[in-house]
């Protein structure tokens with residue numbers, strides 16, 4: 001499973017890429033707003049320079065014509081853009097046009113298998129089921145990821161699942177077990193994924209055992 005960062009924060013993206021584990025980014029209007037009153041185009045262009053893979057950039061219009069116009073502008077900002085379009089009737093109509101123009105579309109705000117079926121039929125490159133938001137209303141968000149990945153693989157469809165609205169490391173585990181192609185994770189969750197108390201204990205014990213016998217000298221290159 002590939003990992004994308006779900007943020008518009010440049011420092012967090014830089015760090016994730018530096019760690020060698022982040023291959024894409026997803027943003028949305030709420031995440032961009034968290035960065036203050038920024039120039040959307042400049043911010044997206046900066047993100048696209050840092051991250052090697054797709055950077056999902058959301059349209060703001062709610063009608064197909066507006067979405068298409070925005071998408072046509074957004075794709076000129078960088079080569080690694082995927083345009084984020086909501087799973088609505090207007091979003092499908094826009095996706096149909098954009099796919100014909102070879103634009104990578106990430107159909108977002110997906111809350112049902114039916115929406116994912118339509119996204120795949122419309123030719124979306126990605127579909128993003130929102131796990132945490134479904135959990136929030138008492139539904140089983142991860143079951144939707146399971147259902148969509150099973151459906152796409154059964155019919156050998158090329159659309160990739162981005163498990164989105166990830167709230168904690170256990171969501172990442174379940175997304176991987178469900179066969180999601182990608183999980184898009186908040187920076188905090190990315191940092192939590194590496195944590196394990198036994199790793200910390202092990203690192204300390206190796207250092208202590210070494211130091212007891214060898215002194216504090218580590219492995220130094222010959223002068």
Ligand code: E4P
Nearest residue numbers: 006026027028133164165166
């Ligand atoms: C995905 O592309 C969305 O940006 C994101 O995962 C939404 O997550 P939230 O429910 O935590 O806002």
